[in-house]
Amino acid sequence: MAILGAALTAGAQDSMPVRLIREQTSPVVFLRDEVYASPALKVYQRENTWSRLSASFRHSDQELYLQQEGSGRQTFNVHSETYLKPGPKATVWGQAYYSNEELYKVKFNETADYQLVYPYVMADSVGGDLKSETYAFAGGLAKAVGAYQLGFQAGFKGLQTYRDRDPRPENISSVISLGLSASRKVTERYTLALDLSGLKYGQNNKLDFVSELGYPLVYHEAGLGAYNEFLAGARTKASFQGLGYGVALNFVPVQYKGWFARAGYNHLNIGKRLTDIIDDISVIHENTLNGAVGYMFDADRRHFIAELRAATVKREGIEARFINTGGANGVQKIAEDVRYVHDVATFRFRTVYGRSGGAIDWFAGLEAGYEDNAQQYVMPNRELSYSQMLIGADITARKQLGGIMLSLNAKAQRQENLESTGRWNDVSPQRAIFTMLNSNFAYLTASGMNYGGGLRADFRLTGKVSCFISADAAYHSGIERKDLRVTTAFQF
């Protein structure tokens, strides 16, 4: 409040960076940023340059949840970000952040980066709250060379998760990413960009117990609660190594007016090993195809964008079979098969129209989505599939009141499950895995209303430094999720 008071005083004397704030709070720009995410298109992404240092607090909890990811989290985050054009031909961007999180009720997963390495996590039925710290930095540079824009970006993210009571995971993971891109104007109004990207992933996953009396079964999940009995028991050290690459083609207008399209392909391989076994016990192969088409214009204080996106992700889990020869070679791989498959197809349409420059700036958005999601495991044969759709509307209003620019947004969505199948007949209802599968199924197939809203207040603090404070809240009735976030930031 003290900062806000100071700002009101200062704000009366100096004008705010109104153009920058309008750009940052525009739902049209949120969507447009992704159209120009390619390193070689960064030069077109924003009209205004900026640097920001922010801190945020977020708390979420929910009744239905994916057991492996937990029932919610509390996050403190410090984030710095910049987007600059130091010369007529160069664009520079970068970000760095630190997050300190507590994840609640994480069960059947003692491995970090679940969304990256699933289903091959180390698991037990005890679990508990987890602590997590993330360090990340990334940056890039784009430069005009003749008729081309050449872009380069690189990033690093390090994560550690741990728990101070049994079971005690201690996981350290890292992702190094690299992107190269080139674009060239194909007409006066349009440019075409080709992106190449790569990533390297690694994780050391360790689980300890200090209880003198013993500990529960530790196993290596293979999908839908299945696991290799041969590898279950006392194998509590695992490592993951992964490589990924991608290619994308972007066709975009250079002045925020016209059609745009994007098509991309990404491939990811991640292998998992256990101590004392030479071969990978499992390998993930994931292929992602994504595409988008849309239209935008930004003229005469009118702002519009419409985009239809589609993506398919096919994740195959190759699982090895082992034999214990008892000889010098010990445990040896004798067979491997694709036993787990996860197919996801998503389609999403979103459009936003807005007017600015009047007594009040406003934006209205509509969106609709469809998702088809199917997981299968073979021998034992299990299946979890569902399809769902989402329809929503949102509105954003913005007005300058003295030295403060206020932005208010609200949204409502309906998420509806259309069809669902859960089949794990071979699992005894007495087993904890049965409860886990049913709980995950209930979460994934829930229908309900999503409501959300937020308020942001921007004001000049001193000289070239401005500040904003924002608060957002959301509620999802289907899974009883409550989400609150407060952010404060300095910009210059």
Added chain:
Amino acid sequence: MRQIKLLLCILAVTGTVFTTACKKDGLTIRQSAVGLTLTPPAGLQNVRTSNVVLVFKESNSGVDSTFHMNGNTPPAITLPDGSYEVTLEGDVEYELDDVKYSRKIRGHKQGVAVSGGTVTLDIPLFLYDETAGLVFKEIFFTGTVTPEGKQYNGDKYFIIYNNSEDTLYADGLVIAEAAFLSTTKREYDPNVMPEAFTPGAMVMIPGKGTEHPIYPGKQIVVANNAINHKEYNPNSFDLRKSELELTLLGSINVDNPEVPDLVNMNGFMTMHNRGFKSYIVGRLPEGTTIDKYKEENKYTYSYIQTNGTPRYVDGYKFPNSWIIDAVNLSVPAVFEWILTAPELDMGWTYCGKVDSDDGRYGKSVRRAVLSTNPDGRVILKDTNNSTKDFEAEAKPSLMQ
């Protein structure tokens, strides 16, 4: 016009790829055909098997595949690729010296690799006899837990039971714990398992032949420390009425002078409290002293360590023909192999489903009851398959 062509081109490529990618695949896994031959015990003539049940247990998935066979021709078998433990049980008729016999027959093989399309597998068969004299009735190896949550180990025990209709004597009985672990399979060289058990700790019941009678349907308790453990741990029990007690390591031994001690033949019998070892009860041949036994049955075995170098270990052989009863113990989550010839025991039992299971304390393995005679004598189940003969994770019989 040019930009529209480019836009349409990107859309066409994307659409084609999406249409292809959205098709879902069915999952199939590789299978191999198993060519099976059964080798009857040597010396038998006109062997005819019947009512044979073959169980292939895949050790990665834990899935059992069962096949039935009537006659001598093995069934056509196709299995998912994997590592299998094969067990066979059935009836057999054979001739020996022109006399016809009908018996039970078994076969057992561990670590059978099935992969590559076709596999040939030979299973040696052996006869077995369900009648026996002294048997392990119960082994309590897990110990108990104090109210403070600490392990308490001095209250472990064996119960040896007379399952016959004759009075038998425990004098000279040898109880031995395996030198190997059922949770760590190694390729020991030489492999003596087909003809002998390799013991670690060995103890012998003292006596001149008739000092420790066990009447039909009766038992003796061999305690770790034959004391009232309730004085030290309210969760334990009173073992003062045990017939015999072990002599443990000095730091944990509490002697009850009123209870005879067993003779330590080799090391101290501490009893692995997670159940990684197997136990046998047997008897040295008439006139064989402990020293003579050790002298004549000493051997050196080796195995390759994980660093690739061989390790040589001095041990003893305890011939299978001297063994009266055997019980393999392990833990389901970490079991790798049995430590006896399958003729002695082709199964295994347990307390605790996972390694270091904190639920294993205060539980024992107890032999199941087969029947009760009209005179009240209980006959215990003894098919030389501990998986079927024993109740795993049972309440100890001496626990009130």
